[in-house]
Amino acid sequence: MMGSALRRGAHAYVYLVSKASHISRGHQHQAWGSRPAAAECAAQRAPGSVVELLGTSYPQDDYSNLTRKVLTRVGRNLHNQQHHPLWLIKERVKEHFYEQYVGRFGTPLFSVYDSLSPVVTTWQNFDSLLIPADHPSRKKGDNYYLNRTHMLRAHTSAHQWDLLHAGLDAFLVVGDVYRRDQIDSQHYPIFHQLEAVRLFSKHELFAGIKDGDSLQLFEQSSRSVHKQETHTMEAVKLVEFDLKQTLTRLVAHLFGDGLEIRWVDCYFPFTHPSFEMEINFHGEWLEVLGCGVMEQQLVNSAGAQDRIGWAFGLGLERLAMILYDIPDIRLFWSEDERFLKQFRVSNIDQKVKFQPLSKYPPMINDISFWLPSENYAENDFYDLVRTIGGDLVEKVDLIDKFEHPKSSSHPKSTLVRNRRMTFAYPIINTWR
Numbered sequence: 001m002m003g004s005a006l007r008r009g010a011h012a013y014v015y016l017v018s019k020a021s022h023i024s025r026g027h028q029h030q031a032w033g034s035r036p037a038a039a040e041c042a043a044q045r046a047p048g049s050v051v052e053l054l055g056t057s058y059p060q061d062d063y064s065n066l067t068r069k070v071l072t073r074v075g076r077n078l079h080n081q082q083h084h085p086l087w088l089i090k091e092r093v094k095e096h097f098y099e100q101y102v103g104r105f106g107t108p109l110f111s112v113y114d115s116l117s118p119v120v121t122t123w124q125n126f127d128s129l130l131i132p133a134d135h136p137s138r139k140k141g142d143n144y145y146l147n148r149t150h151m152l153r154a155h156t157s158a159h160q161w162d163l164l165h166a167g168l169d170a171f172l173v174v175g176d177v178y179r180r181d182q183i184d185s186q187h188y189p190i191f192h193q194l195e196a197v198r199l200f201s202k203h204e205l206f207a208g209i210k211d212g213d214s215l216q217l218f219e220q221s222s223r224s225v226h227k228q229e230t231h232t233m234e235a236v237k238l239v240e241f242d243l244k245q246t247l248t249r250l251v252a253h254l255f256g257d258g259l260e261i262r263w264v265d266c267y268f269p270f271t272h273p274s275f276e277m278e279i280n281f282h283g284e285w286l287e288v289l290g291c292g293v294m295e296q297q298l299v300n301s302a303g304a305q306d307r308i309g310w311a312f313g314l315g316l317e318r319l320a321m322i323l324y325d326i327p328d329i330r331l332f333w334s335e336d337e338r339f340l341k342q343f344r345v346s347n348i349d350q351k352v353k354f355q356p357l358s359k360y361p362p363m364i365n366d367i368s369f370w371l372p373s374e375n376y377a378e379n380d381f382y383d384l385v386r387t388i389g390g391d392l393v394e395k396v397d398l399i400d401k402f403e404h405p406k407s408s409s410h411p412k413s414t415l416v417r418n419r420r421m422t423f424a425y426p427i428i429n430t431w432r
Helices: 001-026 036-041 070-073 085-100 157-164 201-205 233-254 296-301 317-326 329-332 337-343 380-391
Strands: 048-054 058-060 111-113 119-122 150-152 168-178 190-200 262-266 271-281 282-292 308-315 361-373 393-403 415-423
Touching: 048 393, 070 380, 085 168, 085 190, 085 233, 150 168, 157 168, 157 190, 157 296, 157 308, 190 201, 190 233, 190 317, 201 233, 233 262, 233 271, 233 282, 233 317, 233 415, 262 282, 282 296, 282 317, 296 308, 308 317, 317 329, 380 393
Parallel strands: 111 168
Antiparallel strands: 048 058, 119 150, 168 190, 190 308, 262 271, 271 282, 282 308, 361 415, 393 415
């Protein structure tokens, strides 16, 4: 078994060296009109080609950059697989909202959407959320595009506008999201988010407030660090209070009472003011979610001009790694029975502590290759590694770089990068 695993790692390493060499050569010839070699690790495309995904065909263009590795993950929906650790977190959050927030007729106030397609338009993912056209989050190097108009959602916020436009004013959205990222134990190109939105009418927000009838949601003033230009200070403070109280109750439900919490001011294009919540867990401050008062322009454009609201988003993997002591994000994709059976509990609130699958040490290899002077992004190499090495590759570090002293006379390939790859066999489907 050990020998077989070592051979698999060695073969992956040799193949990666060969591919990296091929890509650098491909980049060297790019000035002569060849196809950008970054597509080497992407699903093959040709003029007029299409990609089939979830029963729909999407024409490919110069923005298409889905990798075979990512395509195999679409539709897995780990958050809906019973007794998966991400499913446990989702169910605990859902149960809390169902029990704590009840509508007028005794039904849950929040509706839940956990099966929405991950394929969205770029308008849904960016424009509907007021993300500027030149915002760095739109970069091809950070997202997975089917083409210039469609992509795999980078966040569950991509569904906010549609659900608000449908007339909903309290909902949870849970789903897989996709971002090109580095390779280490905390990052993976697919992860899962839970999004919540709640809107308030004037009556709902000021109910029970002394002289509430005389208070207003909106005014025309100037934007400050504390509020938007269209909101009254009274309305913003009440929405902010409700948001923070809601989240404080949620983390107490997940982690237990007595948890120390702090709020950090931050920036999101679709909320203002915006905050990150940090918790003190085992003596370490950990950021667990982002939230804020929804931008009124977004709410208005969806047809809810008479309401004000809040939104928050959290990462399911982040919470599960903290709660269950799971050390590596790749483990969530394991089909190893020794991993999955640890989370088959009779009660979703039962405490679980992950038990490692193996104590064998990792194998480390270094790889060096030339890079082009342009049209290269770090995530191009990470996608190549994930496509070829799969989940055996635990971590990739840049340990050295070198620029040729005569780079001006060798413009096509001027940088050498030396990267260290750690192959960690104990993690996924190795010891059977």
